[in-house]
Amino acid sequence: MAKIRLFIDHPLAEGQAAPLDGAQAHYLSGVMRLKPGDEITVFNGRDGAWSARLLDAGKRGGSLELLAQVAPQRDPPDLWLIFAPIKKARTDFIVEKAAEMGSARILPVQTDFTNSERIRQDRLQAHAVEAAEQCGGTFVPEVADLVPLARLLDGWDAGRRILWADEARAGPAETLAGLPRGPWAILIGPEGGFSEAERQRLGRTPFVTPVSLGPRILRADTAAVAALALWQAQLGDWQGG
């Protein structure tokens, strides 16, 4: 049975105590049936993974004693994911997958063909936390607030290149082999793709590189995982061998 992993937003240092909120205390004692003295693993996104001992857990919260660092902090490469929120379940899924695949930051955008006027940023952030808890990570990507794509591009730092998964570019894919290292973001469109105006703007923006994800039409969530995999294998921390 794998040890329970919990994200806590608190500095981690040996011998210190860390507080649990009511939901965390309920999860540990009510759901997982842990008793005071039982050990879990915690991380805060900055200080690696730590073993911790449950001191107490009640209805309003509880506390842990931090024992020792058991894994160093490991941050993902400097890769962001920009995507247009779609149906709720698939939006949750994209955030989960981006966290698993090693995105450092997740940016939901409104596009011409996006229906969403708003997102529940707190709920999406909680999905990113849960993905890190489940997948042995020590880093949690920040989920940004929803902004219009045009405004995001207006304020974009041109030092960060954008890899645009262009669904109209069906057919053989550009290879990523020649692309420079450095900060990148992957841009995934909504179901239905980008509008002609958006396509024209993306096409003439110098820091945007279009790339094809093969001859079949992929759903947005599939395209996100596929593009993250290709980038990680070519430019990220999956390389070597």
Added chain:
Amino acid sequence: MAKIRLFIDHPLAEGQAAPLDGAQAHYLSGVMRLKPGDEITVFNGRDGAWSARLLDAGKRGGSLELLAQVAPQRDPPDLWLIFAPIKKARTDFIVEKAAEMGSARILPVQTDFTNSERIRQDRLQAHAVEAAEQCGGTFVPEVADLVPLARLLDGWDAGRRILWADEARAGPAETLAGLPRGPWAILIGPEGGFSEAERQRLGRTPFVTPVSLGPRILRADTAAVAALALWQAQLGDWQGG
């Protein structure tokens, strides 16, 4: 509005009629509100995509008139996906993603750490059909019946290599660049990975090549999409450019 795409298990030829079963007739007339004379797109997995005109749709079924082929048949590369069924939603998801990403065949296997004793092959096959309908495909991968991994390997044709996504191989990934073309299958383990006995058998099997999917632990569904993407980009039909 994109035209409705429907899989029908019937030969497609100009001027011929094709039957609709009760569920399809209900979907077209009851759900999508089509009238006789309206056009849809159909495919059967072999003969490309065809335009078709609705002749009639009632409670027990209906019929179409086939008009003309509108897209050629396009088969995926000779790539299979072997995976261990997990929770229902994620198993459905893996089948959907395998169809989108261009797997030719999907093989669920029982492993030492798999709980599933059985699968609903018909339900999984229906998911593969739906993915092809949604994603503009003309091919539907066959979902095989659940078999034990050991029995699958006993009867395996050594001419088809297996790319084993080995979750214990965290760290820099082998590059796929040197791998030979030809028939392949990707093998994804269950949550919790493979047992030591399974790992030993896979490790000494000459047609099995282990590969890492990076330093983070991926869920089985994420690993399936990521491995399919890397294979398609390197050895499949995403190449070129």
